[in-house]
Amino acid sequence: MLPAPHFSAFNPPRRILMGPGPSDVYPEVLAAQARPTVGHLDPLFVAMMDELKSLIQYAFQTKNEMTMAVSAPGSAGMETCFVNLVEPGEKVIVCRNGVFGERMRQNVERVGAIAVLVDNEWGTPVDPVAVEAALKANPDAKFLAFVHAETSTGALSDAKTLCALAKQYGCLSIVDAVTSLGGVELRVDEWGIDAIYSGSQKCLSCVPGLSPVSFSPAAVEKLKNRKTPVQSWFLDQSLVMAYWTSAGGKRSYHHTAPVNALYALHESLRLLAEEGLENAWKRHQDMHLVLRAGLEKLGLKFVVAEASRLPQLNAIYIPEGVDDAAVRTRLLKDYNLEIGAGLGALAGKAWRIGLMGFGARRENVALCLRALEEVLN
Amino acid sequence: MLPAPHFSAFNPPRRILMGPGPSDVYPEVLAAQARPTVGHLDPLFVAMMDELKSLIQYAFQTKNEMTMAVSAPGSAGMETCFVNLVEPGEKVIVCRNGVFGERMRQNVERVGAIAVLVDNEWGTPVDPVAVEAALKANPDAKFLAFVHAETSTGALSDAKTLCALAKQYGCLSIVDAVTSLGGVELRVDEWGIDAIYSGSQKCLSCVPGLSPVSFSPAAVEKLKNRKTPVQSWFLDQSLVMAYWTSAGGKRSYHHTAPVNALYALHESLRLLAEEGLENAWKRHQDMHLVLRAGLEKLGLKFVVAEASRLPQLNAIYIPEGVDDAAVRTRLLKDYNLEIGAGLGALAGKAWRIGLMGFGARRENVALCLRALEEVLN
Numbered sequence: 181m182l183p184a185p186h187f188s189a190f191n192p193p194r195r196i197l198m199g200p201g202p203s204d205v206y207p208e209v210l211a212a213q214a215r216p217t218v219g220h221l222d223p224l225f226v227a228m229m230d231e232l233k234s235l236i237q238y239a240f241q242t243k244n245e246m247t248m249a250v251s252a253p254g255s256a257g258m259e260t261c262f263v264n265l266v267e268p269g270e271k272v273i274v275c276r277n278g279v280f281g282e283r284m285r286q287n288v289e290r291v292g293a294i295a296v297l298v299d300n301e302w303g304t305p306v307d308p309v310a311v312e313a314a315l316k317a318n319p320d321a322k323f324l325a326f327v328h329a330e331t332s333t334g335a336l337s338d339a340k341t342l343c344a345l346a347k348q349y350g351c352l353s354i355v356d357a358v359t360s361l362g363g364v365e366l367r368v369d370e371w372g373i374d375a376i377y378s379g380s381q382k383c384l385s386c387v388p389g390l391s392p393v394s395f396s397p398a399a400v401e402k403l404k405n406r407k408t409p410v411q412s413w414f415l416d417q418s419l420v421m422a423y424w425t426s427a428g429g430k431r432s433y434h435h436t437a438p439v440n441a442l443y444a445l446h447e448s449l450r451l452l453a454e455e456g457l458e459n460a461w462k463r464h465q466d467m468h469l470v471l472r473a474g475l476e477k478l479g480l481k482f483v484v485a486e487a488s489r490l491p492q493l494n495a496i497y498i499p500e501g502v503d504d505a506a507v508r509t510r511l512l513k514d515y516n517l518e519i520g521a522g523l524g525a526l527a528g529k530a531w532r533i534g535l536m537g538f539g540a541r542r543e544n545v546a547l548c549l550r551a552l553e554e555v556l557n
Numbered sequence: 558m559l560p561a562p563h564f565s566a567f568n569p570p571r572r573i574l575m576g577p578g579p580s581d582v583y584p585e586v587l588a589a590q591a592r593p594t595v596g597h598l599d600p601l602f603v604a605m606m607d608e609l610k611s612l613i614q615y616a617f618q619t620k621n622e623m624t625m626a627v628s629a630p631g632s633a634g635m636e637t638c639f640v641n642l643v644e645p646g647e648k649v650i651v652c653r654n655g656v657f658g659e660r661m662r663q664n665v666e667r668v669g670a671i672a673v674l675v676d677n678e679w680g681t682p683v684d685p686v687a688v689e690a691a692l693k694a695n696p697d698a699k700f701l702a703f704v705h706a707e708t709s710t711g712a713l714s715d716a717k718t719l720c721a722l723a724k725q726y727g728c729l730s731i732v733d734a735v736t737s738l739g740g741v742e743l744r745v746d747e748w749g750i751d752a753i754y755s756g757s758q759k760c761l762s763c764v765p766g767l768s769p770v771s772f773s774p775a776a777v778e779k780l781k782n783r784k785t786p787v788q789s790w791f792l793d794q795s796l797v798m799a800y801w802t803s804a805g806g807k808r809s810y811h812h813t814a815p816v817n818a819l820y821a822l823h824e825s826l827r828l829l830a831e832e833g834l835e836n837a838w839k840r841h842q843d844m845h846l847v848l849r850a851g852l853e854k855l856g857l858k859f860v861v862a863e864a865s866r867l868p869q870l871n872a873i874y875i876p877e878g879v880d881d882a883a884v885r886t887r888l889l890k891d892y893n894l895e896i897g898a899g900l901g902a903l904a905g906k907a908w909r910i911g912l913m914g915f916g917a918r919r920e921n922v923a924l925c926l927r928a929l930e931e932v933l934n
């Protein structure tokens with residue numbers, strides 16, 4: 181026998197999470213998650229799943245029947261959208277203005293489809309003019325894919341306009357709402373979004389590990405008429421939905437649901453519904469304005485121009501001569517405060533300060549500003 | 558705006574989980590999971606991941622470097638093994654003696670590979686003679702895939718013999734250990750298993766949602782020499798391992814780890830290591846013998862012959878004239894006791910009584926026997 185390792189129980193400190201996610205988790209969510217595990221086919225549990233589904237529909241502002249939480253993180257939510265809808269050889273217009281647009285391209289290519297790239301500079305939103313040009317130049321394109329809120333830069337793109345363009349040119353839209361859901365205006369049905377995914381650990385302030393997704397009737401139609409099977413068994417929506425829908429009171433086992441994580445998501449979305457989406461959007465904006473004023477006083481500059489700045493993800497340039505890692509380490513060690521490093525093209529050049537969900541509170545903003553001031557001086 | 562639904566917080570009862578999983582979760586695991594969320598790149602968290610990796614290695618009895626937990630349930634662990642190792646057009650010998658062997662076939666075919674089926678009757682183990690015949694008849698086969706402990710029937714197959722056969726015929730072995738890990742003898746290195754996956758919610762008595770996996774050096778070699786990219790971005794081990802390995806102290810972000818679920822898995826494996834694997838195997842067997850004696854006294858018959866019966870998953874035939882659903886509903890409503898329904902070919906014909914991990918305790922066995930006696934009479 182290989183010998184047993186002996187470790188102590190892991191007792192993490194109480195961090196203040198102001199990075200790009202995971203965000204500060206509601207205490208009620210941590211408590212919900214610790215409730216006793218029940219079976220994934222227990223009638224009480226499946227009744228909770230019905231509630232959860234309607235809570236996800238509310239957060240997305242959609243009546244889409246095919247709405248659920250993927251039993252895995254946001255990247256799996258992204259993959260769920262691409263593998264279910266896109267077939268080998270099909271053309272997808274992929275907008276790339278940060279890390280996650282690039283990840284979309286990789287997803288498209290791993291499906292055996294063709295990605296037509298529309299590149300915009302990091303820190304800028306997706307340009308609708310460039311998108312329309314690509315749609316015109318590629319009349320055989322079937323999809324338009326873009327990131328609503330780029331977590332790597334903090335840029336917000338105009339999802340409403342982009343989805344209208346997609347529709348005008350006969351494309352289905354696939355939208356990354358990992359960082360936008362719950363933090364800024366997002367209206368799936370009104371804007372005509374066809375497939376959307378998010379993550380539990382951003383503006384929903386739930387624990388990381390789940391990905392809410394939703395598919396429009398047109399997307400479901402595309403899925404139903406596929407010529408090839410979905411390449412992923414685990415993410416195949418036509419199989420998963422047999423578990424997420426009570427057909428005549430019956431649910432079919434597909435995989436064992438992450439029961440306790442779903443308790444957590446139910447609780448976080450319940451709290452969002454209690455607050456009201458519009459109130460949550462306003463709170464993010466209000467806290468962003470307080471943070472912005474303080475950061476500007478410290479002489480810090482935003483990566484993204486004001487018009488397309490995300491309130492919940494504030495990317496700021498690291499002042500010249502300042503040691504990136506040393507500052508983040510001091511914030512973490514001395515203040516238990518996590519802010520995010522730069523990612524991709526912004527690695528070493530920017531910090532990312534998150535104001536997400538439960539994290540978008542006055543006390544967090546005050547702490548962050550004061551701690552930054554102390555550490556930078 | 559679509560209106561906000563209003564629901565109460567979900568307060569599940571304390572069930573006794575004696576189905577095919579999720580099993581009774583250790584109270585310590587539920588507590589661990591509720592600890593404060595930290596960032597997935599927090600130095601304290603990545604130190605915990607190093608411990609977690611060595612705990613998974615211990616549970617699997619392996620020194621495999623490529624050992625980690627997939628951030629999704631066991632079905633995603635299965636898919637991880639197939640999509641990383643098997644390339645389009647390759648031949649895989651798939652042993653099918655229950656639901657999960659059939660799921661393996663579907664995975665193989667969705668990869669664009671060829672499944673050669675070795676069928677054994679439900680409730681019987683995989684027959685090494687039939688497997689050797691298939692290996693002989695298919696000298697171009699690259700893999701042998703089988704389920705160690707069939708959750709749908711309760712049959713244990715001889716993994717040691719089957720993996721030796723795979724090696725003898727130049728195949729890599731892919732083993733489903735979802736229900737076996739922690740409950741019966743399993744020695745990855747000694748038996749020469751090349752790729753293995755399990756689930757958190759069976760004999761580890763953790764919450765559902767994670768899948769420990771491990772790849773032998775030969776499997777890693779196969780992965781490295783692929784001619785085609787892994788079709789799943791989310792499950793691509795060559796990308797994921799950059800996060801699970803500290804290369805010079807640096808970890809690369811791949812996806813946001815399910816932080817709190819990993820706390821839970823760390824705690825459950827820590828408890829297993831404290832007990833000792835061999836003690837845990839013995840405890841499962843001891844409890845099985847007590848349960849068996851009681852079930853036989855009630856006149857109930859096992860689906861699986863004694864020699865290949867799993868201690869942790871006891872499939873018994875439903876006595877004639879007894880209403881399957883009514884009995885399970887009474888057990889759940891009156892006793893808060895969950896036992897499992899039959900699955901696939903055994904639906905409506907058998908019950909599955911789990912004695913998994915923390916659930917394999919004398920008080921659970923006593924309750925189950927007494928409750929069954931009361932409900933059946």
